[in-house]
Amino acid sequence: MQIASFHAQRRAIGWWLLICAAMVFIMVVLGGATRLTESGLSMVDWKPLHILPPLSDSEWAEEFAAYQQFPEFQKKNTWMSVDNFKEIYWLEYIHRLWGRTIGFVFFAPFMLFWLRGWIDKPLAWKCVGLFALGGAQGVLGWYMVASGLVDNPDVSQYRLAAHLLTAFVCYRLIIWVALDQFRLARGDDMNSPRANLGPWPLAVTFFALLVVTSGAFVAGLDAGRGYNTFPLMDGQLIPEGLFSESPWWLNWFENHMTVQFNHRILAMTLATLIALMWLKSRARYCPTPGLPPTP
Amino acid sequence: MAMVFVQAGLGILTLLYVVPVLLALAHQTGAQIVFALAVVFAHTVGVTQPSVATSAHELHMKPAE
Helix, strand or coil: CCCCCHHHHHHHHHHHHHHHHHHHHHHHHHHHHHHHCCCCCCCCCCCCCCCCCCCCHHHHHHHHHHHCCCHHHHHHCCCCCHHHHHHHHHHHHHHHHHHHHHHHHHHHHHHHHHHCCCCCHHHHHHHHHHHHHHHHHHHHHHHHHHCCCCCCCCCCHHHHHHHHHHHHHHHHHHHHHHHHHHHHHHCCCCCCCCCCCCCHHHHHHHHHHHHHHHHHHHHHCCHHHCCCCCCCECCECCCCCCCCCCCHHHHHHHCHHHHHHHHHHHHHHHHHHHHHHHHHHHHHHCCCCCCCCCC | CHHHHHHHHHHHHHHHCCCCHHHHHHHHHHHHHHHHHHHHHHHHHCCCCHHHCCCCCCCCCCCCC
């Protein structure tokens, strides 16, 4: 068998990581769908090594009986039959199953590449870190669900935001490490990017994480179901009552109006930042014909 | 840049129609796409972090033909 060249190895690793990133992308879509269809509290225990769904009628009855012990059924879904229960069960089930699948698609090729000596130590540590983060995401997901199984059948918006933020961080890091591999494959010098816009592009990605997190708070509180006008909120550009709760900083996380207002402001700021960066990069790298490019 | 407008538009529509599942999901998916584009952009034109600066020569590997 022909031994793959260094560049081919980098490309293979890069594609593998991009596939994992695409799987994380699908995972986040599934997670959002689970939230929006209120399916997330249908599985009331966490058995990471138990893979099969209920198959027989008796197994379904058992699973449904377990669900009936918890507040979402007792306070909200008392009307549900086992067939209705099956409808909210499958999305949460697929969300969890897909998580395990990502773990496998990450782990098995990693071992293969590693045993072949394609992965050097720094990259191996990054992969171990990513794997650990993925595992932690599973634990965090269950920790979030657990918050919806007591008293109030709603998960904590703090835990939901943490779960989404970790997903985006994971997604970001996998894409980044994959791009590193492609850059190595091209033989580019890692220290000199193709063009240099300074720290702004990186800063924008961090700011985007902030906007995403603020969006998670909107979702976690169902805060998008009120103030359904734009750009005005409650008839005003800056609504009254943004700081009606005390202490004042609690409004950022608990007050529906403030949480939605923050998401609007942060998102508009991000859009402006991206527009400015876009204009700057165009001015610098796509200069008007006839003019010499600015350094 | 176009994707940013799409994303903002999806967000506003989600709000105006009081969070229908599909629009809300599209808004979240839009966020994932914008974010990925921003990350790729940062990797391509931003300054690289020193920790990522491993050149082919520094890797203890034998490039084989």
